[in-house]
Amino acid sequence: MSDYLKALALTSAISLLAQPVQAAAQGAIELVDARQKAIALAGPARRIVSLQPSFTEAICALGGCDALVGVDRYSTWPQQAAAIPKVGSLRDPDIERIVALRPDVVLARPNHKVDERLESLGIPVLTLNAQTYDDMAQELETLAMLLGRPGRGTRLWQQTRDRLDALRRQVPRQWQGRKVYFELHSGMAAAGEASFIGQTLQGLGLVNIAGRDLPMYPRLSPEYVVRANPDVIITMADMPVPPPARQGWSLLPALKGNRYCRIPNADFEVMVRPGPRIDEAARQILLCLQQLPPPGTESSKR
Numbered sequence: 001m002s003d004y005l006k007a008l009a010l011t012s013a014i015s016l017l018a019q020p021v022q023a024a025a026q027g028a029i030e031l032v033d034a035r036q037k038a039i040a041l042a043g044p045a046r047r048i049v050s051l052q053p054s055f056t057e058a059i060c061a062l063g064g065c066d067a068l069v070g071v072d073r074y075s076t077w078p079q080q081a082a083a084i085p086k087v088g089s090l091r092d093p094d095i096e097r098i099v100a101l102r103p104d105v106v107l108a109r110p111n112h113k114v115d116e117r118l119e120s121l122g123i124p125v126l127t128l129n130a131q132t133y134d135d136m137a138q139e140l141e142t143l144a145m146l147l148g149r150p151g152r153g154t155r156l157w158q159q160t161r162d163r164l165d166a167l168r169r170q171v172p173r174q175w176q177g178r179k180v181y182f183e184l185h186s187g188m189a190a191a192g193e194a195s196f197i198g199q200t201l202q203g204l205g206l207v208n209i210a211g212r213d214l215p216m217y218p219r220l221s222p223e224y225v226v227r228a229n230p231d232v233i234i235t236m237a238d239m240p241v242p243p244p245a246r247q248g249w250s251l252l253p254a255l256k257g258n259r260y261c262r263i264p265n266a267d268f269e270v271m272v273r274p275g276p277r278i279d280e281a282a283r284q285i286l287l288c289l290q291q292l293p294p295p296g297t298e299s300s301k302r
Contacts, residue, residue, distance in 0.1 A: 044148025
């Protein structure tokens with residue numbers, strides 16, 4: 001399993017997210033991050049290095065893109081992020097380059113050791129680990145506080161929820177309450193019900209076959225999926241349908257009835273990032289459902 005998926009699979013709660021604390025006098029900012037460590041800055045961050053695409057997207061969505069002086073190599077949205085100096089990734093950060101950028105703070109996920117390396121050099125690190133909707137709401141407001149724009153994160157999240165509600169109303173009636181299997185990275189993991197992707201599926205009125213009794217990102221056996229008999233299967237575009245060497249899958253009604261979607265890899269990135277574009281992920285799922293024959297109908301192979 002990739003480092004990214006391992007990070008996603010860590011159990012998190014709102015208490016483990018970075019949270020704003022009452023600011024000190026004269027505009028100083030103090031936050032408590034995912035390690036329960038207090039991060040104090042003399043004022044709003046003006047030079048930020050982001051080591052996660054979702055952090056980059058959130059900072060830009062909050063109007064702080066100009067404060068980013070370095071981002072990880074996977075930060076490609078918005079377009080402005082492409083021109084920002086790249087500093088490796090959480091897995092292989094370019095410590096020397098990060099130090100040379102003189103950041104006020106570096107944004108990272110916990111459990112990657114980059115925080116210890118940078119803090120030993122005197123660079124503050126704020127770790128965040130959003131994995132649910134509540135987490136994302138808190139994370140956006142935390143980043144807004146970091147930028148000296150309190151309240152903007154809360155407003156941005158409310159706008160996102162409003163768009164999600166509007167998308168749910170567009171889901172075809174015949175798909176409401178239907179079962180879905182959402183696969184990540186060619187079967188290495190599925191989006192569990194408790195994950196933020198699972199919450200998006202639930203918000204659209206779908207039932208996730210990876211229920212709440214499973215981890216956030218479980219690896220489901222082919223037999224499990226066959227027994228669950230999903231009405232629709234959503235995967236990345238590079239997975240052949242039906243996939244080879246998956247016993248029983250060729251008989252799944254969803255595949256026999258062409259009720260599957262292969263999301264282009266570029267679009268799939270939106271699906272797995274707990275950032276401000278979660279409504280775009282919901283839109284991709286909606287478009288998938290709108291173009292499929294409803295359950296119980298026959299369709300010729302595409």
